[in-house]
Amino acid sequence: MQLSYTEENYLKALLKVSFDSGSEAVGTNELAISLMVKPATVNDMLKKLKEKGLVDYEKYGKITLSADGKKIATYIIRKHRLWETFLYEKLEFSWDEVHDVAEQLEHIHSQKLVDKLDKFLDFPEYDPHGDPIPNRLGELKVQFKKTLSEVAVGNSCKMVAVKDNSSSFLQYVVQVGLGLNNEINVLSKQEYDAIMVIEVNGQRSSVSQKFADNIFVVCQHCEAGKLCPNERCTFN
Amino acid sequence: MQLSYTEENYLKALLKVSFDSGSEAVGTNELAISLMVKPATVNDMLKKLKEKGLVDYEKYGKITLSADGKKIATYIIRKHRLWETFLYEKLEFSWDEVHDVAEQLEHIHSQKLVDKLDKFLDFPEYDPHGDPIPNRLGELKVQFKKTLSEVAVGNSCKMVAVKDNSSSFLQYVVQVGLGLNNEINVLSKQEYDAIMVIEVNGQRSSVSQKFADNIFVVCQHCEAGKLCPNERCTFN
DNA sequence: TAAATAAGTTAGACTAATCTAACAAATTAA
DNA sequence: TTAATTTGTTAGATTAGTCTAACTTATTTA
Incomplete structure (x- = not known):
C-alpha cells in the first residue's frame, strides 16, 4: 500500500502523540495541534485512514492505530531516526539541524535504501537525540527513563x-x-x-x-x- | 522560491529534453511524453511556470527555460547525480538501482545537505552513469563525446x-x-x-x-x- | 441537573495537479 | 494551395488536502 506524504504524517503523528500522552487513544483536537491543521481536516483524513484499515475509530470516539497502521508509523520513525543518525554521524550536521531534514527524508520510499543505510551506519540503536531506533521488525528498545x-x-x-x-x-x-x-x-x-x-x-x-x-x-x-x-x- | 515536487520535475524535464534533442526550444508534446502526462496538463503547468518567470513561452510557440528556471533545473540535476553517486559509492547500490531512488531524493530541500553530501563524496565530477555533476555554481564539465x-x-x-x-x-x-x-x-x-x-x-x-x-x-x-x-x- | 464549555462533525468552498473531449493553429504533403 | 496531419489550447471534470462556519455531541461545573 503506497501512502501519500500526508497520510504517512498522520500515522506518525498518531504514534507520537500516543507516546507523549502516555495513552493509546488520541483525540481529534490533539492530533490537529500536533499536525498544525484544523480539527476538521483531521476528521476528513481519519475517515480515509479508517477506510484503509490503518486506524480504529468510531464517530465521537477516540482514535487508535490499527496493527497495520502502527507498523507503518513505526517504520517511518525508523527511517526518521536512521536519517538523523546519518546526518549527524556521517555528514557532520549539528544536533539541532538534523530533525527538519529528516522530516523530509523519512518519506523516501525504498526498502533497500533503509536496509543499506542501516548497515552503512552499523545498525545503530539510538539516534542523536537518544531515541531508540526501531529495528527491521519494528521492535524498539525500551528505556527505563x-x-x-x-x-x-x-x-x-x-x-x-x-x-x-x-x-x-x-x-x-x-x-x-x-x-x-x-x-x-x-x-x-x-x-x-x-x-x-x-x-x-x-x-x-x-x-x-x-x-x-x-x-x-x-x-x-x-x-x-x-x-x-x-x-x-x-x-x- | 519554494517549488512543488511537480514544478521541479517540469523544469528538470525541460532541461533534459533540450539536452537530448540538442535544441534549446522544446514543444508541448515532447515534454508531455517525457513527463508521461497529457499535453493539456503540460499546457496548464506552463502557464504557471511562466507566471513565476521560470520559462519563456508564447502561445503556440516553443518553450525555453529562463535564466532562473535553468539555474533551478541544473540544481536539481546536481542533487540527482550527487545522490546517485552516494548510493553507488557508499551504500553499494548497483548501477541500475540508483536512478529511481535518486528521483525521490533530488527533491529534498536543504542547501546544507547538498553541500555536505558533496563534501562527503569528495566533490565528485561524474555520477555512476558517467554524467557530469554540476558544481555549486551550476557549471558542468563538457565532454566531447x-x-x-x-x-x-x-x-x-x-x-x-x-x-x-x-x-x-x-x-x-x-x-x-x-x-x-x-x-x-x-x-x-x-x-x-x-x-x-x-x-x-x-x-x-x-x-x-x-x-x-x-x-x-x-x-x-x-x-x-x-x-x-x-x-x-x-x-x- | 441544567447551563456552559470543550470536543468533534458536516457542508460547502478553494487550490494544485491531473484528466478527457472538443477545438484552433501550424505544418506537411498531395 | 487546399486538404490532411500534427501540434497546441481550452473548457469542464476529478481527486487530495486543506480551510471556514455552522452544527452536534460529550463533559464539566455551578
Whole structure:
C-alpha cells in the first residue's frame, strides 16, 4: 500500500502523540495541534485512514492505530531516526539541524535504501537525540527513563535523551553545557515554580520546569534497557 | 522560491529534453511524453511556470527555460547525480538501482545537505552513469563525446557514459560485459538495420541501433573535456 | 441537573495537479 | 494551395488536502 506524504504524517503523528500522552487513544483536537491543521481536516483524513484499515475509530470516539497502521508509523520513525543518525554521524550536521531534514527524508520510499543505510551506519540503536531506533521488525528498545523534573534535590542522574527535538530547544541544551550521557547534579529546586539549579561538568545553570520536562535521564548506575541493580535507585 | 515536487520535475524535464534533442526550444508534446502526462496538463503547468518567470513561452510557440528556471533545473540535476553517486559509492547500490531512488531524493530541500553530501563524496565530477555533476555554481564539465552508433567499423573507442538510465537498459549493458571506461572495438555493422558486432574485454556481442544510440563514447586517446590530440581521431 | 464549555462533525468552498473531449493553429504533403 | 496531419489550447471534470462556519455531541461545573 503506497501512502501519500500526508497520510504517512498522520500515522506518525498518531504514534507520537500516543507516546507523549502516555495513552493509546488520541483525540481529534490533539492530533490537529500536533499536525498544525484544523480539527476538521483531521476528521476528513481519519475517515480515509479508517477506510484503509490503518486506524480504529468510531464517530465521537477516540482514535487508535490499527496493527497495520502502527507498523507503518513505526517504520517511518525508523527511517526518521536512521536519517538523523546519518546526518549527524556521517555528514557532520549539528544536533539541532538534523530533525527538519529528516522530516523530509523519512518519506523516501525504498526498502533497500533503509536496509543499506542501516548497515552503512552499523545498525545503530539510538539516534542523536537518544531515541531508540526501531529495528527491521519494528521492535524498539525500551528505556527505563524519567524526566529531569522528576529527580529529587541532591540526586544525580545521566541524560539519555531529549523529548523536544526542535532546533531552539536543542541549542539551549548545548548552551547549558549539556549533551547525551552527561551527568547532571540537581542542586536545588524552587517549590514555587519548580526552577532547578543543576550542575553539568562544573557548570551551574538555572532551568525551568518546561526545560526539565524535556530532558530524559536515568540513574547513573542504570544500564539502558535494564532495571537498575542499585536497590536505592529511585528510577526503577 | 519554494517549488512543488511537480514544478521541479517540469523544469528538470525541460532541461533534459533540450539536452537530448540538442535544441534549446522544446514543444508541448515532447515534454508531455517525457513527463508521461497529457499535453493539456503540460499546457496548464506552463502557464504557471511562466507566471513565476521560470520559462519563456508564447502561445503556440516553443518553450525555453529562463535564466532562473535553468539555474533551478541544473540544481536539481546536481542533487540527482550527487545522490546517485552516494548510493553507488557508499551504500553499494548497483548501477541500475540508483536512478529511481535518486528521483525521490533530488527533491529534498536543504542547501546544507547538498553541500555536505558533496563534501562527503569528495566533490565528485561524474555520477555512476558517467554524467557530469554540476558544481555549486551550476557549471558542468563538457565532454566531447559521441554515441557508439557514430563510430565507424574498425575503430575502437572508450565508453564514458550512458544516455538511458533505466534499470532494464543498464542491466543489458552489464550483460554485454560493458561498464564505464571499457574499451569497445567495432567489428562490423549491418547496412540494413545498423546492427553492430562489438567486442568488449574479449566478449563479442551483437547490439541494435537503439542500444548503440544510448552508449556515449570517446576516442581512447581523448581526455575528457579536451579535444583529442590525435589528428586522425574521428571524435573531434 | 441544567447551563456552559470543550470536543468533534458536516457542508460547502478553494487550490494544485491531473484528466478527457472538443477545438484552433501550424505544418506537411498531395 | 487546399486538404490532411500534427501540434497546441481550452473548457469542464476529478481527486487530495486543506480551510471556514455552522452544527452536534460529550463533559464539566455551578
